[in-house]
Amino acid sequence: MAGGPSGTAEGVSNASLVWAVIMSAFAAFGGILFGYDTGTIGGAIQMDNWLETFGSFDSTHFLGSQTNGYYLRTADKSLVVSILSAGTFFGALLAFPMGDMVGRKYGITFSCVIFALGVGLQLDTKWSTFVVGRVIAGLGVGLVSCLVPMYQSECSPKNIRGLIVGLYQLAITIGALLAAIVLNATKDKQSHAAWRIPIAVQFCWAFILGGGMLLLPESPRYLLYKDRVDAARRALGRLTNRPADSPEVEAECTEITLALEAERAVGNGSYADCFKNTELRQGFRTWTAIMLQGWQQLTGINFVTLLIASSTDGTSFFASAGIKNPFIITVIADVVNTCMTIVGIQLIDRVGRRRLLLIGAAGMMVCEYIVAIVGVAAGQIAADGSVNVTAQRVLIAFVCFYIAFFATSWGPVAWVVTGEIFPLTIRAKGMSLAVASNWLWNFGIGYATPYLVDPSTKGQPNGVATAGLRVKVFFIWGSTCLGCLIFAYFFIPETKGLSLEQIDLLYKESSITGSEKYRKQMIAQNETHAHHEKHVSSQDDSHDERVDERVDKV
Template structure:
């Protein structure tokens, strides 16, 4: 799932842990925005009233959503987020992190409002605009967190953004299950309208929080910066501690300005810092995360479970989201204990095995069969499908979910960090869009008639594809990703600069 940490700040020193927790709780609602929206659309497109409103009718199928329409409505959000992520850093530099987030919430609310309409074109435009807002938030929230969080717990607070995404998906599954039986537009309008609350909490919280001191010092707004630092550090703005912190940030900014890249092209230059290798590593790292197939579950899980003959697919989706949330909490704590590279290798292997088991069981025993007495399903096979789908999610949540975002914040040199991170995050959204758009064509059966669309009708066999891509994740990690556990950003920079061969350095770890 997309939308993890960005930002280039070093955090601030503070004696108030409570204030830090309050700050991260407010700003973390940005993750809930994306997680909730991602979890909502998968259930909405399976609701009867939504299909009656936006779907097509076939005498043999009843009301259904054509494959091309399903691809569009699910994936178009990611098209908006792609451009939002690219524009987040310029926006954050122009209007600031705080007001950039508030404006992003307004954009998101506009998109949500349009999705309450019953016209297809308006609904789609609303998805694009909401996606643009999510893309902005996906970069600005962790940017603000990393610049304002206490140094001692900066990694934990930035990591909480990924946790907020999983909580958002879980909340979406709960709301969808509560409204799915409504016989009116309330069935799908209520889950969509709930998103106004998440945006209001984020915008309201940001209105109460100070601007990033790092941004204010970057703009040479010295007095405001000290006021903001005083609030974050719970000290008077003219105290020696605040003055020392402001001096430290100003010194770091001066060094950054000296090394700052002038264009995105510099991110791809193969200089002594190996900018090109590191940028492409970040871009492909994000691509492989999406190619694990995780968003297939969260975008199409409800309809997939329906097609597999599983009763109460909305409940199964809640179970999957609970697993995702709990294992993300567990996984965040493993990153600094087990190590980034080792977790990625274990996670890729675990996901690969789980997905191949789902595919094999689904093909051999999991398909519903039509008999004279009705549709029969193999309950044992269904339980295996559900169990290994949850195991697959657990491996992702403890590895490729949070770890990729940690590495994205670590592997880039200071001079290109902001730009390279924006490229990596945009890559995540681009892959998200491509996979979200292509999946219905892979999974759905071909339909006929005037609205007929050809499709591959893979069904559960699509897990053979996801299992194979996890093999790619394993190979990519083994040959490209170094271990950065316990290393400072400066040491990671030396690791890339001084190793003549990344493979030899990998073997060392």
């Protein structure tokens, strides 16, 4: 299992495969922390008691007409929704020192402690404490979002690495679905329990992930990176269910060590090395991951999630099609997201990373343009309140199709590619930069959403000027999905079925557009660092022999 542990031709036995899958897949539970938190805040800010506790009061009832005059100002809504992503940005950047100094395993556990502290602060009734709690929780989520895919990539079997790392995205969708269910159960309570219960549930997720990680082995690649060879063999033995001194474990450790030596020969693993274009193309790989995570956010998925969750935007968008309860809409969208993510993660190691990204980008682009065109042409609510119900239902259908395309492609695949394309010496630094890019865009989009979509209340008491684009905003997201398509074609290689060490060779020896052909060649010839070095050495020897022959003739 090498992409995960094992670049050998023999692979692993069924027993060891099952054990490795269980251990590496458990870390995916970290996705629930982010998915549940995002789903929770979107629903909590709609609740009567939350608005009474943290919102503003309009005595004219022009604002907050359905919530007894209490409403959340646009600036406050932008802040409370997006501030978690500000914390996750810095948390992702801190994943390098945490992952390389503390380790992948203990780094995840410590991140859960930070997250739990942030959750506790959010149970307070002071606005400033609540906001600070979301920032601290964001630090924990940012750390987890980087360390979990890193741990999974380094510990999972190569032939199903895409599925294992993709489970992180599945956990995000499951977290959002669980949040919708809990919120629907507490939304009618007229006390602090309405929003405190959904928030407090997050203690359970932190305890399960943090406690469970203490029982798992450390990443063998991290241990070899730290020159802890004996500990690496024991960890690899646990992952493969073999003795630490078995030939298979020895061969795997040798392969990882050879790749590590090749990486150290071209750099010392500093931040500067992340952007150097050596023979291993670290700079190209770093910018690929940074842009990939940015483009994932620019698909518009979090905008759509906020649109559905927001009472102002969600109700007006869906109620005209005969659907009155925005919480039910959230559940439906989350079910589509979760079910299609289950489908998607099973396709990653079959269809391939590159092809799925191309198909997903094209599908999302078409869906977003259809939503924009139909919405502008026939989906608007008339002055007398009447609507074209057929057009509204087309909008809902294609929003769901869009979510399905995202869930089967850019949702899980972006995490898979980010976790596997970096050399070991810069993996923690490179992934921290890439994941920070994701959260930076997440913050920007989350903060901008109310200003892009909310109807302008300029000129009214406590009013604010907004763009009021409504459904026209989907023209923007359709265009960004076109950008995703172009980016995937020119920047994303096909890495299906390769070990992490073989991916180093692919970047070294192949072009992006020619990666599929070279990948098949590597698998057919079982090309590893050991084989590659022997081949290069034999070529050098034969070259030296030819030179000697020419010298003798002279």
